[in-house]
Amino acid sequence: MREAIASGRFIITGEVAPPKGCHLEHMVEEAEHYRGLVAGVNVTDIQSSVMRAGSLVGCLKLKEAGLPPVLQVTCRDRNRLSLQSELLSACALGITDVLCLTGDYTTLGDHPQAKPVFDLDSVSLLRAAKRLTTGKDMAFYPDRKNPGQFIDGETLDGDPPDFCLGCVVNPGAVPVEPQIYKLLKKIEAGAEFCQTQAVYEPGKFEEFMTKLGEVPIPILAGIVVLKSPMMARYMNENVAGVTVPQWMMEELADKETRVAKSIAMSAKLVSELKPMCQGVHMMPLGWDKHVPTILQQAGVLQ
Amino acid sequence: MIASKKKPLEEILGYLQDAQSVFIVGCGDCATQCETGGETEVAQMKQALEAAGKTVTGTAVPDVTCNILDTARLLRKQKEAVAAAEAILVLSCGTGVQSVAESQESKPVYPGVDSLFSAVTARKGQIYERCVCCSDCVVGDYAGICPMARCPKGQLHGPCGGYDDGKCEVDRNQSCVWTLILERAEKTGQLERVLEHMGAAGVKDYQANRHPAELVFEPRRAGRL
Numbered sequence: 001m002r003e004a005i006a007s008g009r010f011i012i013t014g015e016v017a018p019p020k021g022c023h024l025e026h027m028v029e030e031a032e033h034y035r036g037l038v039a040g041v042n043v044t045d046i047q048s049s050v051m052r053a054g055s056l057v058g059c060l061k062l063k064e065a066g067l068p069p070v071l072q073v074t075c076r077d078r079n080r081l082s083l084q085s086e087l088l089s090a091c092a093l094g095i096t097d098v099l100c101l102t103g104d105y106t107t108l109g110d111h112p113q114a115k116p117v118f119d120l121d122s123v124s125l126l127r128a129a130k131r132l133t134t135g136k137d138m139a140f141y142p143d144r145k146n147p148g149q150f151i152d153g154e155t156l157d158g159d160p161p162d163f164c165l166g167c168v169v170n171p172g173a174v175p176v177e178p179q180i181y182k183l184l185k186k187i188e189a190g191a192e193f194c195q196t197q198a199v200y201e202p203g204k205f206e207e208f209m210t211k212l213g214e215v216p217i218p219i220l221a222g223i224v225v226l227k228s229p230m231m232a233r234y235m236n237e238n239v240a241g242v243t244v245p246q247w248m249m250e251e252l253a254d255k256e257t258r259v260a261k262s263i264a265m266s267a268k269l270v271s272e273l274k275p276m277c278q279g280v281h282m283m284p285l286g287w288d289k290h291v292p293t294i295l296q297q298a299g300v301l302q
Numbered sequence: 303m304i305a306s307k308k309k310p311l312e313e314i315l316g317y318l319q320d321a322q323s324v325f326i327v328g329c330g331d332c333a334t335q336c337e338t339g340g341e342t343e344v345a346q347m348k349q350a351l352e353a354a355g356k357t358v359t360g361t362a363v364p365d366v367t368c369n370i371l372d373t374a375r376l377l378r379k380q381k382e383a384v385a386a387a388e389a390i391l392v393l394s395c396g397t398g399v400q401s402v403a404e405s406q407e408s409k410p411v412y413p414g415v416d417s418l419f420s421a422v423t424a425r426k427g428q429i430y431e432r433c434v435c436c437s438d439c440v441v442g443d444y445a446g447i448c449p450m451a452r453c454p455k456g457q458l459h460g461p462c463g464g465y466d467d468g469k470c471e472v473d474r475n476q477s478c479v480w481t482l483i484l485e486r487a488e489k490t491g492q493l494e495r496v497l498e499h500m501g502a503a504g505v506k507d508y509q510a511n512r513h514p515a516e517l518v519f520e521p522r523r524a525g526r527l
Contacts, residue, residue, distance in 0.1 A: 075455075080505065102462045105454050105472045116455070123459035124505050138505070170463030178480050182460035185501040197463055240466035 001097040002164040004039030010300050011279030015042040018053035024061045030288040031067050040070040040097050049109025059095045071095050074103025079119035091161035099166040100125045123185050130190030135160035167191035171208035172241030195281035198224035198242050202272040209276050218278030225266050225284040263290050267297030303332035304395040305421040305429045317412040321389035323357040327402050329367035329394030338415040339393030359386040367398035374405035437510035443499040445487035452479035458503040
């Protein structure tokens with residue numbers, strides 16, 4: 001990711017989800033569609049709180065296939081010991097692009113009875129990850145040898161990890177100001193790139209970008225490829241800050257032309273968003289095979 | 303106070319399957335306010351148990367059941383009725399149940415309500431969680447509103463991306479605490495301070511919240527400062 005950010009080019013990232021099962025071949029096949037097109041492929045971390053294989057193993061599989069993984073790490077299921085350990089494990093596997101999120105709440109998923117952890121949140125996780133890159137962890141406890149003094153960070157063995165850290169924002173949230181405040185805190189904490197929640201209305205996104213003002217990190221607009229009017233209605237009802245306009249739903253009404261129209265709409269969206277931001281984050285939810293066409297039609301491939 | 307709700311009668315009867323005779327204890331404080339263990343609910347429970355074929359040997363509603371000594375004293379006043387019972391059913395929060403158990407060493411004690419949370423009361427019947435007793439109060443940094451208690455994710459650095467129209471993604475009927483905090487901070491003139499803290503907030507020290515917690519101190523004597 002860091003190379004792509006430094007290049008100043010329009011950045012494209014993709015996303016795949018590990019399965020509920022232990023065979024990740026299909027996930028890697030989906031990610032194949034991104035080969036050569038993207039700076040990174042996010043591997044989701046038990047997204048929507050639905051139990052499945054982990055992000056780290058998914059990243060490893062992508063890496064073995066020669067694809068650039070982005071590890072997603074959420075705070076829902078792990079405390080600070082486990083989160084830092086996960087980050088070290090990732091680095092040991094050569095996975096250093098990391099997207100830090102707070103994570104969906106447990107009751108939204110398929111194990112609503114699970115104990116939610118949230119020991120850290122996205123900002124403190126970013127800080128913890130950044131601190132690891134300085135060679136220290138989050139340890140803080142009384143120094144036995146010097147009463148009254150505290151150990152502030154244990155030193156890591158060997159060279160410290162070097163992470164390129166990412167964060168998220170929901171540009172459609174109402175009110176949007178708290179999102180902006182928090183994004184600025186994430187940037188202060190060490191985020192180097194930002195991927196957004198799904199965007200469907202370029203006008204509203206532009207308003208968000210204007211309110212946000214100039215920030216030192218690239219903002220990658222989230223593109224969730226619409227597959228059907230049903231999916232659009234579901235998103236309108238259930239996904240905070242996401243509004244799929246009526247005309248998009250109508251475009252997808254005819255089953256015969258649906259795929260072609262969906263591709264054309266996504267492509268149009270990407271090309272309209274292009275002047276407003278520094279990249280796009282593609283979330284095709286299984287329609288990964290259409291991503292190359294979308295990007296081509298949008299004219300963002302170099 | 304501690305908010306509570308009634309357990310289903312079937313669950314209570316399950317506890318009492320081996321006890322033919324029962325003594326019922328309520329609570330004059332929180333469980334009375336929650337209408338789960340006041341005089342009325344204790345009388346209703348007596349009727350329900352009798353309808354289920356049990357004998358109720360007596361009832362008592364201490365002022366504050368979680369006060370171990372006062373509760374023990376009250377039960378001593380009815381010691382025959384307590385002794386005649388094979389089990390005691392307590393309609394109060396879990397601390398009240400265990401307060402009764404402390405003075406009744408050889409008697410099975412069962413809960414008749416579920417404890418919910420430490421609560422504030424607005425109008426009668428409107429009871430809300432405002433504090434999770436985290437042992438390290440932070441409301442001073444958040445315009446007097448606790449994000450630990452009122453954000454499901456207990457975030458200290460601002461809202462997640464899940465709120466919509468100021469409502470929480472976990473429960474659309476509840477306001478996102480962060481919109482409440484920022485609105486109130488604006489009114490109290492603390493906005494800048496709260497925003498600054500949102501960035502500067504550290505991480506919670508969960509050592510301070512270890513169980514079982516205790517507070518033991520030398521109390522002030524009457525007539526002395």
